[in-house]
Amino acid sequence: MADFGISAGQFVAVIWDKSSPVEALKDLVDKLQVLTGNEGRVSVENINQLLQSAHKESSFDIILSGLVPGSTTLHSAEILAEIARILRPGGCLFLKEPVETAVDNNSKVKTASKLCSALTLSGLVEVKELQQEPLSPEEVQSVREHLGHESDSLLFVQITGKKPNFEVGSSSQLKLSIAKKSSPSVKPAVDPAAAKLWTLSANDMEDDSMDLIDSDELLDPEDLKKPDPASLRATACGEGKKRKACKNCTCGLAEELEREKSREQMSSQPKSACGNVNNRIIPQHSQNPQGIRHPSTLNTDKPHLRYFRNRQMHEHMNIGSNGKKGCLLTVRVG
Secondary structure, eight states: OOOOOOOOOEEEEEEOOSOOHHHHHHHHHHHHHHHHTSSEEEEEEHHHTTTOOOTTTTEEEEESSSTTTTOOOOHHHHHHHHHHHHHEEEEEEEEEEOOOOOOOTSSSOOBHHHHHHHHHHTTTEEEEEEEEEEOHHHHHHHHHIOOOOOOSSSEHHHHHHHHHHSSSSSOOOOOOOOOOOOOOOOOOOHHHHHHHOOOOOOOHTTTTOOOOOOOOGSSSHHHSSSSOOOSOTTTTTTTTTOOOOOOOSSHHHHHHHHHHHHHHHHTTTTBTTTTTTTTOBBBOOOOOOOOOOGGGGSTTTTTHBOSSSSSOOOEEEEOOOTSSSSEEEEEEOO
């Protein structure tokens, strides 16, 4: 049996499963206790109870899993992550597992490359394959019984991995050195030939061989025409049979419709039977046969009683002195 680099005083964990023979497990533990001595410790853990054991972080220096002779242990991603958690920084894992030599995505048995990738994803570094060996007939029968897998392309592979020299999730302060400002750097020498190539002299602009472009010649006659204001109006505003401005009209249609509405209201104002009486002086008659209050009885010294403008009016029929019917407007000041 290899000693796996175990020395006195180290804490070692041995992981087994139901496929591990009891006598082989006991023999392995006895040999490991001799290597660790009285100051060390050897713990035995069942792989199905490892997650429930709740070991403290960084509890073991070395973990051996699947190395009990006759074991056919498979390691899930959760088991590998737990192993990486309970390993001390710098601690090592030695693992043995049956693998497929042929790629089969539906198989529960991984290939050697996928097993190495699983160890790397769990947080281990320096993952490498140590050796491969064929399965004995007893081990093939154990794989068939305990894993329910039957294949002629199985091998045992032994892999090792190391936990980094820091805890998972640990942080460290970075020492950043701010470089001192150096003296002004000397500008590199300029190639005279290159400087001459990229230098444009003012005299070159007056050279007859220079072909200058007049920017006005780039414009077509259509570009110089003043646009029609109607063409600048938003097409989506007021479309349809009935013109209606948008909620946030910016094309001027709302103001135009407001002006049209004002004109319609002015033209639809009611007129008196005597015609337009706005700004008109009320006629004064001397006779009032029907006893209707005549405007002459009003206090005509006040202009606002002689003139009426936008007041509430009542219209009455009156017979004048000449015997003709006329309109008599009395004013009620509101």
